[in-house]
Amino acid sequence: MPGVMTTKGRVKYIGKSVSAGLAATTLIAIPSCTRPDNRPPNFIIIFTDDQGYNDLGCFGGTHVNTPNIDRMAAEGVRLTSFYVAAPLSTPSRAALMTGSYPRRVGLPKGSRHAVLLSNDIYGLNPDEITLAEALKKNGYATAIYGKWHLGDQKVFLPTRQGFDEFFGIPYSHDIHPFNRKKFIYPPLPLYEGERVIELEPDMDYMTKRLTDKAVDFIGRHRDKPFFLYLPHPMPHTPLHVSPDYYKSVNDSIKNKLALEDGFVDYTTRRLLFPQVINEIDNSVGEIFNALRKYKLDKNTMVIFTSDNGPAIGSAAPLRGRKGSRYEGGVREPAIFWWPGKIPSGQVCDQMLSSMDIYPTLARLAGAPVPGDRVIDGKDIWPVLSGEPGAVSPHERLFYHLGDKLAAVRAGKWKLHRTVMGGEELYDLENDISEQHNVADDHPDIVKKLGHYMDDFEREMADPSKIRPVGNINMFREN
Ligand SMILES: [Ca+2]
Numbered sequence: 001m002p003g004v005m006t007t008k009g010r011v012k013y014i015g016k017s018v019s020a021g022l023a024a025t026t027l028i029a030i031p032s033c034t035r036p037d038n039r040p041p042n043f044i045i046i047f048t049d050d051q052g053y054n055d056l057g058c059f060g061g062t063h064v065n066t067p068n069i070d071r072m073a074a075e076g077v078r079l080t081s082f083y084v085a086a087p088l089s090t091p092s093r094a095a096l097m098t099g100s101y102p103r104r105v106g107l108p109k110g111s112r113h114a115v116l117l118s119n120d121i122y123g124l125n126p127d128e129i130t131l132a133e134a135l136k137k138n139g140y141a142t143a144i145y146g147k148w149h150l151g152d153q154k155v156f157l158p159t160r161q162g163f164d165e166f167f168g169i170p171y172s173h174d175i176h177p178f179n180r181k182k183f184i185y186p187p188l189p190l191y192e193g194e195r196v197i198e199l200e201p202d203m204d205y206m207t208k209r210l211t212d213k214a215v216d217f218i219g220r221h222r223d224k225p226f227f228l229y230l231p232h233p234m235p236h237t238p239l240h241v242s243p244d245y246y247k248s249v250n251d252s253i254k255n256k257l258a259l260e261d262g263f264v265d266y267t268t269r270r271l272l273f274p275q276v277i278n279e280i281d282n283s284v285g286e287i288f289n290a291l292r293k294y295k296l297d298k299n300t301m302v303i304f305t306s307d308n309g310p311a312i313g314s315a316a317p318l319r320g321r322k323g324s325r326y327e328g329g330v331r332e333p334a335i336f337w338w339p340g341k342i343p344s345g346q347v348c349d350q351m352l353s354s355m356d357i358y359p360t361l362a363r364l365a366g367a368p369v370p371g372d373r374v375i376d377g378k379d380i381w382p383v384l385s386g387e388p389g390a391v392s393p394h395e396r397l398f399y400h401l402g403d404k405l406a407a408v409r410a411g412k413w414k415l416h417r418t419v420m421g422g423e424e425l426y427d428l429e430n431d432i433s434e435q436h437n438v439a440d441d442h443p444d445i446v447k448k449l450g451h452y453m454d455d456f457e458r459e460m461a462d463p464s465k466i467r468p469v470g471n472i473n474m475f476r477e478n
Pocket residue numbers: 049050088089236307308
């Protein structure tokens with residue numbers, strides 16, 4: 001039965017004093033003791049789609065203009081070794097929502113494709129206890145505005161996984177009739193709750209509509225704890241911006257896009273990338289304005305990151321992009337912000353994971369983490385809050401391509417096992433771009449990390465350690 005408070009990953013901090021800015025007490029197993037008042041903090045997760053490691057000014061990108069997010073980084077902590085659990089949307093989101101590896105929850109891929117498609121028989125199993133459910137049980141108001149991508153059948157919708165409100169699309173917006181690739185898709189639905197309110201919504205206005213919903217939600221819930229999940233469909237292809245941002249697009253691009261008639265010019269739309277990122281940045285600014293307006297900025301943690309590496313943007317200096325086993329596929333630009341609790345202007349290179357968000361937020365909220373199942377994520381609050389000497393709780397993190405284990409990182413070392421049976425070893429501290437395979441120079445490291453991979457494979461083959469995917473056939477009456 002869920003609801004058992006696990007102390008795993010926390011007990012090691014018992015007895016240590018809490019860093020400056022927190023109540024002067026110790027982190028025993030009562031999470032609420034970290035708060036100066038009785039109100040748990042609000043949480044906002046801004047989760048963009050296919051944004052690369054280099055696609056923010058504060059991560060070195062000169063092709064984008066992101067003053068609001070850069071300010072967020074200056075006021076918070078910038079994480080430079082923050083990993084999502086998969087280089088594609090569906091499995092990455094499954095990990096964020098469950099704090100578990102995608103294979104652990106049976107969703108490393110869709111039933112027909114690498115991600116879920118429309119009318120997929122798969123979805124995140126309703127038996128999973130999502131982050132939203134954990135927080136909701138503890139009195140939080142919850143909302144998702146944006147792209148879900150964990151199942152489009154009714155039983156898999158976010159409203160069935162702990163979200164009070166859903167406004168957005170069930171999967172990527174290129175899954176629509178204009179995409180003339182290998183599948184035929186129905187019109188893209190826009191949901192409000194469990195109701196389809198539009199078909200083929202005008203994606204030019206999507207970022208703006210989601211932002212307006214987010215600002216409205218913050219205002220409506222200023223007097224109670226909330227969890228706002230904002231998974232922007234942008235900058236996933238095809239790119240769209242609202243008219244205010246389209247103004248700065250150059251005329252040759254505008255002239256080409258003026259010819260779109262019953263089709264989407266994916267190629268030309270790629271050139272809207274700077275404007276799309278700028279509109280997302282402005283959205284972040286509007287959310288901070290709302291937090292300040294309602295005086296919630298001292299009691300709200302805001303997280304900004306993306307679901308996987310770039311399809312259009314840049315992961316420089318990392319090797320690989322969306323879908324890749326290399327760092328560019330899964331190492332994401334990440335910023336955590338909470339004035340007075342997270343030290344400002346910090347850069348942290350500890351190896352951390354999007355799976356850690358669940359147990360960390362649950363702990364801060366005083367919400368139970370399911371104790372009847374394996375949660376791979378760890379409580380990283382000691383690292384985020386700058387506790388002296390705090391280090392990553394992860395000795396190792398695994399990389400996947402679909403349901404195939406592709407690599408492992410432990411400390412500065414990363415071992416790949418390729419489909420052809422080859423092994424590549426990289427020293428990420430000195431070779432972040434994974435250019436120099438040093439496997440032959442370090443057979444002991446190769447052996448040690450190889451054992452980690454073998455152990456993980458054994459675990460994934462143990463039915464008691466993994467959970468089944470949601471399958472619509474479970475819910476059909478015979
Ligand atoms: Ca994605």
